[in-house]
Amino acid sequence: MLASLLGRLANDRAWLVILGWVALAVCLKLVAPGWDQVARDGDLDYLPADVTSQQGAKLLREAFPNERAKSQIVVVLARDEEPLTIDDRNFALEVAKALAALPGVPLADAQFPVWDEQTPVVGGMLRSPDHRAQMVVARTTNDLMAIDNIRVLNAVREAIDTLRPQAPAGLRIGMTGSALIGGDVRAATIESLQNTEVATVALVLACLMLIYRSPLLVLVPLATIAVSLSVSYNTVALLAEHFGPDDYWWSGLKVFTTTKIFVVVILFGAGTDFCLFLIARYREELARGTRRNRAPGLALRRVSSALLGSALTTIVGLATMVLARYGKFTSSGPIVGLCLAIALAACLTFAPALLRVLGPVVFWPLGVAAEESVRHGPAARFWNWLADLVLRRPATILAVSALVAAPLVWAGSSVRVSHDLLSELPEGSTSVEGASLVREFFGPGAVAPLTVTAELPEGDLKTADSRFTVAWLHKALYDLPAVADVRSFYLPTGGEPGRTRMLSPEQWAARALAGSPITADAFVSDSPPYAGRVTQLSVVLTEDPFSQEGRDLMPQIEDALEKLADDDDSPWRGARFELAGTTPGMRDLERVTNADRLRIQVSTVLAVYCVLLFILRRPWVCLFLIATVLVSYWVTIGVTEVYFEWLYGPGYSGLDWKAPIFLFVILIAVGQDYNIYLTTRVFEEQAKHGGREGLRRALVQTGGIITSCGVIMAGTFIAMTAGSLRAMIELGFSLSLGVLLDTFYVRSVVVPSFLALRERRLATDGLATDNTDGTDEDGQEKAREGTKKVEGVAR
Secondary structure (H helix, E strand, C coil): CHHHHHHHHHHHCHHHHHHHHHHHHHHHHHHCCCHHHHEECCCHHHCCCCCHHHHHHHHHHHHCCCCCCCEEEEEEEECCCCCCCHHHHHHHHHHHHHHHCCCCCCECCCCCCEECCCCCCCHHHHECCCCCEEEEEEEECCCCCCCCHHHHHHHHHHHHHHHHHHCCCCCEEEEECHHHHHHHHHHHHHHHHHHHHHHHHHHHHHHHHHHHCCHHHHHHHHHHHHHHHHHHHHHHHHHHHHHCCCCCCCCCCCEEHHHHHHHHHHHHHHHHHHHHHHHHHHHHHHHCCCCCCCHHHHHHHHHHHHHHHHHHHHHHHHHHHHHCCCHHHHHHHHHHHHHHHHHHHHHHHHHHHHHHHHHHHHHCCCCCCCHHHHHCCHHHHHHHHHHHHHHHCHHHHHHHHHHHHHHHHHHHCCCCEECCHHHHCCCCCHHHHHHHHHHHHHCHHHHCCEEEEEECCCCCCCCCCCHHHHHHHHHHHHCCCCEEEEECCCCCCCCCCCCCCCCCHHHHHHHHHCCCHHHHHHHECCCCCCCCCEEEEEEEECCCCCCHHHHCCHHHHHHHHHHHHHCCCCCCCCCEEEEECHHHHHHHHHHHHHHHHHHHHHHHHHHHHHHHHHHHCCHHHHHHHHHHHHHHHHHHHHHHHHHHHHHHHHHCCCEECHHHHHHHHHHHHHHHHHHHHHHHHHHHHHHHHCHHHHHHHHHHHHHHHHHHHHHHHHHHHHHHHHCCCHHHHHHHHHHHHHHHHHHHHHHHHHHHHHHHHHHHHHHHCCCCCCCCCCCCHHHHHHHHCCCCHHHHHCC
């Protein structure tokens, strides 16, 4: 039996267990790479290969192999009331030189590393129509969300700050572009991770000191979590190094920077909970007079089934994320589940070994309270009062709970979700201020134009006459309400097709570039097998490319292209069109993650229900427990949206897209921990003392410890709000709220009321076991059967 083996290890081989874990942690630290060395970058890179943006990016890479730009740096210079002066324009050229000279910045094009007003073909499109603003653009090979964009962001800031004293008076300077937006998001993510780690340790330490007021007792969970974190980090990094590279036969294991945040908070929360339940049972055994050298093992045997069951629900729930199509979900869930399994192993071996070595002195200076004093203390009187209330009015409590929850559940079932990257960042971020400046002078779509790649099955688009074929496509796109401007082989600097009157000399010069060899090289492929058959067009939208409004414009463009390919009179009959860029990528991310959310929600509920059924073997009880956490989720997400809508005001566009799915998986899985702790203890006490008295005793015995665990778990989640990234703030708030709701209401009132009502129904049907003297061995065995089910697996 696994529990007996673990108990013997804790009692008889404590030092061996402790030294074994320390040696394992040290060895892994020596051979494993750092987490940051194997962490992956990007969001859009992990979309399925068959989505629109990935197909467009693939065609763009194959047709234009030298066009390696994935993101861009934009510096915008503007004046409020008058056109830019000669000095302003000369300063813009100095900015371009500074960007080109940035050390280590991966620029995409060696011939024209930075675009300014003097750059052939594209220079004219960098000036605003009223000449009050001008952009300098550097294109990079970094993905939108590459971790290296943090370094790029800092380098650009430093370069501009160095030049700023030389800027003409009154000139406004802004920095943005997809690379800097990604850098701001990444910097905020790392800040959130660092703040979360510090805040988590501080909150857990403070909570443990308030609960135990025993320094050595605080050491047990902290040391256990520290060991499990070290082993977890290095195990995952080692596995990612050997099984993560894309050229390996299996490339499913990928580690991301954000994954570390979830590992920290879940291991601190769940690991502390596991240790608290073990310590509570250890205290009970000592209070009953069990010898100090046998108490840790005996406590472990009594609590191991509940710990295994509760951990299993969380691990299985997280593992269901492997069913997602989005690569970040596929890897992150199982990785966090693996780390939790390592933490569970430490709590079942390292923690009881520490208790065995330290002995009862671990409770200094308060000592081990006598069992009677614990049973009749102030906390016990409160839980006895609550137990009496639950036993007297279970149906009323359940009815009132349903009425209160109903409107919040309705609100939670229809929350808004946002995929807007800019809305994640706090006001005052470099890229947010720069994007605002670009929107003011160039329109919202200029921050990140999308690319339309068109493949004509027959014909040569390299010829001068073929620009009129491109003109047909240019005009079809330009005339759409969704489009602000188009740049193509026909009009490389953009503008309305066919309009020749009232053009400035600069615009006439730009028109003269149309169809020239230098323009053809920029817009038409010369790479086999696409040479002369594929052209690209840069499309500026009328809405912010990162916003929901921008994504909503995609169907207009897709429908227009589809009609063009189906039109018998069109020169583009039978052509293939693909979209690439930030906006189609974010639209695909929205579609894929929405489908994943439904898939993961259904699979998580089914998987956790199966685990509960395996442990408790009471189908209706398991179904009710699942229902309680579902209601908790909807209430939590509903209250969260109402709160942040009030907090952010008119700027609120919805909860970040990551919040609902991670909240659901973690809350459904973690929320069952406390249900398992309670129900297994209820069935154990009912086997000894009968239905009603067993429920009362279980509620009194577990009330304080489960409440303490819930507060600590909520504290670890609230630590996620210590950063500046809105996604982490929203997720931390919602997880803390959900855990507190489960702890103080669902587990304390709703579930006991259901169990009381169930016991009353069984008593009415003559099926309840009222074994108040503890002599009915058959009844005891039947009630204990479910609680020992997990232990039976290891036999």
